[in-house]
Amino acid sequence: MTKNIAVIRGDGIGPEIVEQALKVLNKVAEIYGHTFNYTDVDMGGCAIDKWGNPLPEEMLKKCVESDSVLLGAVGGEKWNSVPGDMRPEKGLLRLRAGMGVYSNNRPAKIWKQLADASPLKKEIVDKGIDFIIVRELIGGIYFGEHKTEEENGEKKAVDVLAYTESEIERIGRIGFETARKRNKKLCSVEKSNVLDSSRLWKAVMHRLAEEYPDVELSDMLVDNCAMQIVKNPAQFDVVVTENMFGDILSDEASMITGSIGMIPSSSLGATSCGLYEPIHGSAPDIAGMDIANPIGTILSAAMMLRYSFDMPEEADCIENAVSAVLDDGFRTADIMSDGCKKVGCSEMGKLIISKLSRK
Ligand code: IPM
Numbered sequence: 584m585t586k587n588i589a590v591i592r593g594d595g596i597g598p599e600i601v602e603q604a605l606k607v608l609n610k611v612a613e614i615y616g617h618t619f620n621y622t623d624v625d626m627g628g629c630a631i632d633k634w635g636n637p638l639p640e641e642m643l644k645k646c647v648e649s650d651s652v653l654l655g656a657v658g659g660e661k662w663n664s665v666p667g668d669m670r671p672e673k674g675l676l677r678l679r680a681g682m683g684v685y686s687n688n689r690p691a692k693i694w695k696q697l698a699d700a701s702p703l704k705k706e707i708v709d710k711g712i713d714f715i716i717v718r719e720l721i722g723g724i725y726f727g728e729h730k731t732e733e734e735n736g737e738k739k740a741v742d743v744l745a746y747t748e749s750e751i752e753r754i755g756r757i758g759f760e761t762a763r764k765r766n767k768k769l770c771s772v773e774k775s776n777v778l779d780s781s782r783l784w785k786a787v788m789h790r791l792a793e794e795y796p797d798v799e800l801s802d803m804l805v806d807n808c809a810m811q812i813v814k815n816p817a818q819f820d821v822v823v824t825e826n827m828f829g830d831i832l833s834d835e836a837s838m839i840t841g842s843i844g845m846i847p848s849s850s851l852g853a854t855s856c857g858l859y860e861p862i863h864g865s866a867p868d869i870a871g872m873d874i875a876n877p878i879g880t881i882l883s884a885a886m887m888l889r890y891s892f893d894m895p896e897e898a899d900c901i902e903n904a905v906s907a908v909l910d911d912g913f914r915t916a917d918i919m920s921d922g923c924k925k926v927g928c929s930e931m932g933k934l935i936i937s938k939l940s941r942k
């Protein structure tokens with residue numbers, strides 16, 4: 584099969600982690616007889632420097648016209664003082680909206696080899712951590728009106744959190760469908776004791792539940808959910824939630840699995856053209872030092888093969904190779920523990936490639 588992949592290296596550690604993921608994809612292409620063509624796309628701080636815009640229109644067009652997009656990370660201190668709507672992160676938000684990828688899937692699964700790297704007590708980890716956060720990605724407060732104005736002699740800042748029923752319904756369906764393919768437990772997370780948008784969220788989820796009688800729906804307030812994720816993560820199968828809550832809870836969920844550097848994500852909308860990115864940021868403090876963990880990006884590439892290209896065997900091949908390298912005791916600095924062998928970003932990439940083979 585031939586697939587055209589738009590590649591956004593981005594800022595900070597972005598270029599080095601993407602490099603490793605592309606090497607992995609090239610090896611997979613060689614093993615399975617596929618052709619992956621790559622088109623470079625500038626987005627984020629590097630696009631601001633080059634084009635004065637975090638996502639120029641023609642760059643978005645390249646993404647929309649591709650079969651899928653692989654992204655490293657964007658942002659960094661260097662661009663902290665640029666106006667809000669020209670920040671590197673705004674490029675990412677515009678990319679997600681422009682591609683229409685409303686459903687962001689963030690797995691929180693502990694690798695057995697990394698149980699020691701989790702900050703949770705062993706007895707909690709031993710009960711198992713394996714759930715998915717389905718995050719609404721192109722609505723809510725990140726996409727509402729933002730403004731800062733003068734009022735009564737002081738500044739006032741406003742960010743609007745709005746959801747329509749149809750926006751909630753389409754992400755709700757993804758939540759139910761995802762649960763249906765797993766252990767059939769869906770937890771809808773909101774703040775319905777305070778927010779109107781959450782009360783609507785909850786009502787729509789319960790209306791949808793009637794269409795999915797095989798899925799057990801529960802409700803949880805977001806503050807309680809933050810607590811339950813560290814207290815008893817084994818209770819979760821699929822969590823569905825709005826954009827900002829999902830952003831925050833997915834960072835928390837990733838950390839209990841050992842390292843945010845391990846977690847991939849997929850974002851999909853109405854077509855098979857998806858956006859695949861690790862959930863971590865651009866980590867400018869370690870950029871260019873060859874010590875970043877490329878596994879989140881490599882696993883994102885695996886998700887691309889699985890969910891957008893219908894190549895489950897090839898995706899398994901990558902995931903098994905990652906597991907084999909962890910079995911051999913190799914670790915990047917973020918997941919290092921006693922008795923393991925510390926390796927850098929490019930070495931980790933090489934080790935994973937050495938384990939890729941056709942079953
Ligand atoms: C994430 C990030 C982004 C988000 C930022 C960089 C805009 O935190 O993907 O979780 O908030 O969605």
Ligand code: MG
Pocket residue numbers: 830831834862
């Ligand atoms: Mg985030």
